[in-house]
Amino acid sequence: MKSKRKGPVLQRRSQIDTGTTDQRLLDSRGQTDWVHTDPWRVLRMQAEFVEGFGAFAELGPAIAVFGSARTPVDSPWYAAAEIAGRRLVEEDFAVITGGGPGAMEAANKGACEAGGVSVGLGIELPWESGLNEWVDVGVNFRYFFARKTMFVKYSQGFIVLPGGVGTLDELFEALTLVQTGKITDFPIVLVGSSYWQGLLDWMRDTSLANGTISQVDLDRLILTDDVDEAVGLMVSARKAHRS
Numbered sequence: 001m002k003s004k005r006k007g008p009v010l011q012r013r014s015q016i017d018t019g020t021t022d023q024r025l026l027d028s029r030g031q032t033d034w035v036h037t038d039p040w041r042v043l044r045m046q047a048e049f050v051e052g053f054g055a056f057a058e059l060g061p062a063i064a065v066f067g068s069a070r071t072p073v074d075s076p077w078y079a080a081a082e083i084a085g086r087r088l089v090e091e092d093f094a095v096i097t098g099g100g101p102g103a104m105e106a107a108n109k110g111a112c113e114a115g116g117v118s119v120g121l122g123i124e125l126p127w128e129s130g131l132n133e134w135v136d137v138g139v140n141f142r143y144f145f146a147r148k149t150m151f152v153k154y155s156q157g158f159i160v161l162p163g164g165v166g167t168l169d170e171l172f173e174a175l176t177l178v179q180t181g182k183i184t185d186f187p188i189v190l191v192g193s194s195y196w197q198g199l200l201d202w203m204r205d206t207s208l209a210n211g212t213i214s215q216v217d218l219d220r221l222i223l224t225d226d227v228d229e230a231v232g233l234m235v236s237a238r239k240a241h242r243s
Ligand SMILES: C/C(=C\CNc1ncnc2c1ncn2[C@@H]1O[C@H](COP(=O)(O)O)[C@@H](O)[C@H]1O)CO
Pocket: 065, 066, 067, 068, 069, 070, 097, 098, 099, 100, 101, 104, 121, 122, 123, 125, 129, 162, 163, 164, 165, 166, 167, 168, 170
């Protein structure tokens, strides 16, 4: 039977393609659709991990601060994020955010103005907003999953301010990773009881009551209105981790 090998891929019958990979690479007159194919995308995905791992290899202890991209500058949550950024730097943490506007910008501002390492993990979006001006080291990712890996790999804990779908996604991803033992000694602190209490009540009255989560899962989410307490919990976790 006629067959063709392309590295690890075997092709037979109607699946055999004509030409060679080199040919397609070198023949500039050919179609350019191949740059939009999934195998090609894998290389871009790999490149994102290589860029991220390279950029942050020397980062040192860091905490990620999450919160709404829409938090206005005059909001108390903006002030809380800014204080969190500053206080984390005073405790020798680098500060990692999504590099966007709102709460992210505030945390980066606090970290930058305090003279610390202010990191932005940006994401390519249909509307280009770019990294906020307070990011001192940033990478712009194409893929959310590569970016999410960076948040978890380079943070020792999460501080989560009020936010929407993106923030909830980041919060529950961390909670899932802790629940499944993929990350350990990882504090997740929610700041803002007026915003978060309703979610925690729902988790207790609906999820816990129906047995879809355990008490220990709920206990992993620490709620406070005090940014200093949130930062203190990160410091305690670092001490516990080192001893
Ligand atoms: C809404 C606008 C820009 C959005 N730009 C973002 N840049 C970087 N990261 C973002 C952005 N939007 C969401 N994120 C990520 O999700 C979290 C916030 O999402 P939420 O739905 O606003 O809660 C945040 O932590 C980021 O990691 C134009 O103003």
